[in-house]
Amino acid sequence: MRSEEPRAVRLADYRAPDFLIDTVHLDVNLAGPETLVVSRLRLRPNPAGRAGVPLVLDGDALRLSGTPLLDGAELDAASYAATPTAFTLHEPPADAFELTLTTKLDPAANTQLMGLYRSGSAYCTQCEAEGFRRITYFLDRPDVLSVYTVRIEADRAEAPVLLANGNPVESGDLDGNRHFAVWHDPFPKPCYLFALVGGDLAVIKDDFRTASGRHVDLAIYVEHGKEERAAYAMDALKRSMRWDEQAFGREYDLDVFNIVAVSDFNMGAMENKGLNVFNDKYVLASSETATDADYAGIESVIAHEYFHNWTGNRITCRDWFQLCLKEGLTVFRDQEFTQDMRSRPVERISDVRGLRSVQFPEDAGPFAHPVRPDTYREINNFYTATVYEKGAEVIRMLKTLIGVDAFRRGMDLYFARHDGEAATIEQFIACFAEASGHDLKQFLLWYSQAGTPEVIVTEHWDASSGTYALDIRQHIPATPGQTDKKPMVIPLAFGLLGSDGNDVDLGSDGRVKREGLIVLTSGEHRFEFRGLKERPVPSLNRNFSSPIQLKIDLSDNDLLFAARHDGDQFNCWQAMQSAMTRLLVTSAKEIREGGKPLGEPRIAEAIASVLNANDRDDAFAAQFSILPTETDLTREIGTNVDPDAIYAARRGLKEAISAQIQPSLLACYSGLADQGSYTPDAKSAGRRSLRGVALDLLVVGGGDEAIALAERQYADATNMTDRMSALASLSQVDHPVRERAFSDFAERFANEPLVLDKWFALQAAIPERGTLDRVRGLMNHPAFSMGNPNRIRSLVGGFASGNPTQFNRPDGAGYEFLADVVLELDPKNPQVAARLLGAFRSWKTLENGRRALAEQALRRINAVSPLSADVSDLVTRALA
Ligand code: PHE
Ligand code: ZN
Numbered sequence: 001m002r003s004e005e006p007r008a009v010r011l012a013d014y015r016a017p018d019f020l021i022d023t024v025h026l027d028v029n030l031a032g033p034e035t036l037v038v039s040r041l042r043l044r045p046n047p048a049g050r051a052g053v054p055l056v057l058d059g060d061a062l063r064l065s066g067t068p069l070l071d072g073a074e075l076d077a078a079s080y081a082a083t084p085t086a087f088t089l090h091e092p093p094a095d096a097f098e099l100t101l102t103t104k105l106d107p108a109a110n111t112q113l114m115g116l117y118r119s120g121s122a123y124c125t126q127c128e129a130e131g132f133r134r135i136t137y138f139l140d141r142p143d144v145l146s147v148y149t150v151r152i153e154a155d156r157a158e159a160p161v162l163l164a165n166g167n168p169v170e171s172g173d174l175d176g177n178r179h180f181a182v183w184h185d186p187f188p189k190p191c192y193l194f195a196l197v198g199g200d201l202a203v204i205k206d207d208f209r210t211a212s213g214r215h216v217d218l219a220i221y222v223e224h225g226k227e228e229r230a231a232y233a234m235d236a237l238k239r240s241m242r243w244d245e246q247a248f249g250r251e252y253d254l255d256v257f258n259i260v261a262v263s264d265f266n267m268g269a270m271e272n273k274g275l276n277v278f279n280d281k282y283v284l285a286s287s288e289t290a291t292d293a294d295y296a297g298i299e300s301v302i303a304h305e306y307f308h309n310w311t312g313n314r315i316t317c318r319d320w321f322q323l324c325l326k327e328g329l330t331v332f333r334d335q336e337f338t339q340d341m342r343s344r345p346v347e348r349i350s351d352v353r354g355l356r357s358v359q360f361p362e363d364a365g366p367f368a369h370p371v372r373p374d375t376y377r378e379i380n381n382f383y384t385a386t387v388y389e390k391g392a393e394v395i396r397m398l399k400t401l402i403g404v405d406a407f408r409r410g411m412d413l414y415f416a417r418h419d420g421e422a423a424t425i426e427q428f429i430a431c432f433a434e435a436s437g438h439d440l441k442q443f444l445l446w447y448s449q450a451g452t453p454e455v456i457v458t459e460h461w462d463a464s465s466g467t468y469a470l471d472i473r474q475h476i477p478a479t480p481g482q483t484d485k486k487p488m489v490i491p492l493a494f495g496l497l498g499s500d501g502n503d504v505d506l507g508s509d510g511r512v513k514r515e516g517l518i519v520l521t522s523g524e525h526r527f528e529f530r531g532l533k534e535r536p537v538p539s540l541n542r543n544f545s546s547p548i549q550l551k552i553d554l555s556d557n558d559l560l561f562a563a564r565h566d567g568d569q570f571n572c573w574q575a576m577q578s579a580m581t582r583l584l585v586t587s588a589k590e591i592r593e594g595g596k597p598l599g600e601p602r603i604a605e606a607i608a609s610v611l612n613a614n615d616r617d618d619a620f621a622a623q624f625s626i627l628p629t630e631t632d633l634t635r636e637i638g639t640n641v642d643p644d645a646i647y648a649a650r651r652g653l654k655e656a657i658s659a660q661i662q663p664s665l666l667a668c669y670s671g672l673a674d675q676g677s678y679t680p681d682a683k684s685a686g687r688r689s690l691r692g693v694a695l696d697l698l699v700v701g702g703g704d705e706a707i708a709l710a711e712r713q714y715a716d717a718t719n720m721t722d723r724m725s726a727l728a729s730l731s732q733v734d735h736p737v738r739e740r741a742f743s744d745f746a747e748r749f750a751n752e753p754l755v756l757d758k759w760f761a762l763q764a765a766i767p768e769r770g771t772l773d774r775v776r777g778l779m780n781h782p783a784f785s786m787g788n789p790n791r792i793r794s795l796v797g798g799f800a801s802g803n804p805t806q807f808n809r810p811d812g813a814g815y816e817f818l819a820d821v822v823l824e825l826d827p828k829n830p831q832v833a834a835r836l837l838g839a840f841r842s843w844k845t846l847e848n849g850r851r852a853l854a855e856q857a858l859r860r861i862n863a864v865s866p867l868s869a870d871v872s873d874l875v876t877r878a879l880a
Helices: 228-247 292-307 320-341 343-363 386-402 404-418 423-436 442-448 557-563 569-592 601-612 617-624 630-637 643-660 660-671 683-701 704-716 721-730 737-749 753-764 771-778 788-804 813-825 832-840 848-862 869-879
Strands: 019-030 035-045 053-056 081-085 085-088 097-107 115-117 122-125 147-153 161-163 166-172 178-189 196-199 202-209 215-222 256-262 275-279 454-463 467-473 492-495 513-514 517-520 526-529 537-540 549-552
Touching: 053 630, 122 256, 122 275, 147 161, 147 196, 161 178, 161 617, 196 275, 202 228, 215 228, 228 256, 228 320, 256 292, 256 737, 275 292, 292 320, 292 721, 320 343, 320 386, 320 423, 343 386, 343 569, 343 617, 343 630, 386 404, 386 423, 386 442, 386 492, 386 721, 423 442, 454 537, 467 492, 467 517, 513 526, 517 526, 537 549, 537 557, 557 569, 557 601, 569 601, 569 617, 569 630, 569 643, 601 617, 601 643, 601 660, 601 737, 630 643, 643 660, 643 683, 660 683, 683 704, 683 721, 704 721, 704 737, 721 737, 721 753, 737 753, 753 771, 753 788, 771 788, 771 813, 788 813, 788 832, 813 832, 813 848, 832 848, 832 869
Parallel strands: 019 147, 215 256, 256 275, 454 549
Antiparallel strands: 019 035, 035 097, 053 085, 081 085, 115 122, 122 196, 147 178, 161 196, 166 178, 202 215, 454 467, 467 526, 492 517, 492 537, 513 517
């Protein structure tokens, strides 16, 4: 815990390390509060660093034990200094030398869950970004790559399983019921990829043969009794390994691949070399306990961590500013994997939904930062949607711009050229420039300029000459620290729809780079298409080719036409969203002026026609029928936001749709009855998701019949997806059935923490005045714990980020509640405390009353001392 303001680290100040560490020998003796780590480092001066400087190793809350050794001999006290945050060797040898340091740790007391800690009865580690320095003194920076050999010793009964990175070398019994295991990882790696696990865990095993014939033993370690729930994760792992060979030519490179699921974990999962450690939420699934969304989450996180083996591990980041080099790229890879496993357009829609609901608001508020930030005070706060999801969009644009083949050549070149290195974004982009012959200098602006570009389009149709023109202007809003922005490269996939619904042949405009692709490079462009017989309906940014805000004023007729006919399924969905968004924004405005929520018969009709279609794609139909979220509307409105009006507008439209197309909804719903045996594949998941959407609309429409339907679905459900969708629908209505269902659920799943997380989150999201008290009460529920990040995220995060009307209560009680929780949590787990503050990312767009109250809560946090670097950094930025 740091009490003073953390100092800013700047990309421009990067300097190569003064020393390198070639090998690391760790000897870890797991022994409760007396746990000892002996670290033997082979160091040498870095030819690229400064000569003759002291050696300063990083530490965080460390305690040195015994006297350090230099080349085997004890150091005298004057030659070194050890504090909790640094070990300094004043005059290190000019050549290679060996330093041996011992630290003493108490893993059970480590509530930050960074470094070596306990989760349940197991010992485990989390080192990214700067957790290794909480285990031993080290050059804790990603450009110091070393070969590790790790010996772990523990009580045989307490920790029969002992794992570390790389391949197993040796194991055996010792006196006093103790045993040991030695692991060796031949691939040089930065210390953030170090991991070890020791515990009493169950395991499921499988194997895999790589394309070139290497045999790999696969294992997933879980709590005893949960073995069966790891089967889907294992299946996803094998599919990921095969896919990376086929799609990117990347094979696995060790003899074993181990995954360990733990229940206390700050993030989703961690890609430690050969030993991925997972939040058990992203491993464990059974049809009774996990929803389709959970299965999909497991598939994509398993894939994500596995793909890091090449993008992150074999090639890592030079410094933490380059975080997107591994994260944006790996998200892109896992999104492509999911699209190949499931439905391309539907997955694209769901990724864009995610981007818009989290990254766009981040990019529009006080926490906005470039995909590659150039300064940070706490790196933990940069594991953001901007680095991850916008980072993935940037890679996707690159592929769109240079084409599939050049993209693959660029990736191949990157792997060949930088394998074993710690690289930068410039080095990565250079590979694509070389492979494609494109000049990508301007493209690099995507990494340095924050803010979502607005692309403003106006159309001109000249019937007499048959000329259709698009004037396209780009504008990048100011973001913290960046007021003047340069125009960016924006690839717009597009088509022009004729009245028959097909794309018209594009007249020739020299600047249409490829069939269906416009590339913006300057602030303003005009594109002209000649020889058209009628005014077309434009379909721009198809498949969301760029992560922009497209502003074009199309009529409802145009939008509803595109929603039905656009050849690009993403844009069918988008057109529908645009039509609904416009209506809802107007409706919210009228509600604030005392009016009633607006309906629009043609929107309901469009939904009905998709539901009734003979060749219906269930998953797509579900997406098509879901209204823009409250967050989407908040961002769209932008200033002077009243969350209650937005909620009322949205609810009103749902009610109107429900009333108008009830027969279609009922027919659709009953046509999708539960078919019994559950499989998590995309097609059956799509079926269940449409069933859920239909039920939700029916229930919002009110009426005891619909509620009875939901109650029946809840009670008869043979899988968690159907049970949850029924409960979610019921949670939106203030009716006795709701409480009955909630208590039944609590009883049924009393011993299933991951399932109760769903129960916490649903209750936290109830859009009613009583919810804050309910949440306060649930914090005393026996299943809740402030020590477990998943519980906190479900209940507190569910309230703060999943309940716009109640978090933003006009009396400010929601803000004060969050401030209380953040202040209580900060001394224990600053990383999770800071994450909760994400709920304030759009506070400046609120109407005056709420804005003043939100500011007051933020100021109250800011006034407390000491605050962690994590919380202090975010609060300062929020208030700046
Ligand atoms: N690197 C992890 C991932 O994206 C995320 C993570 C970051 C996990 C920091 C733990 C701590 O796969
Ligand atoms: Zn990652």
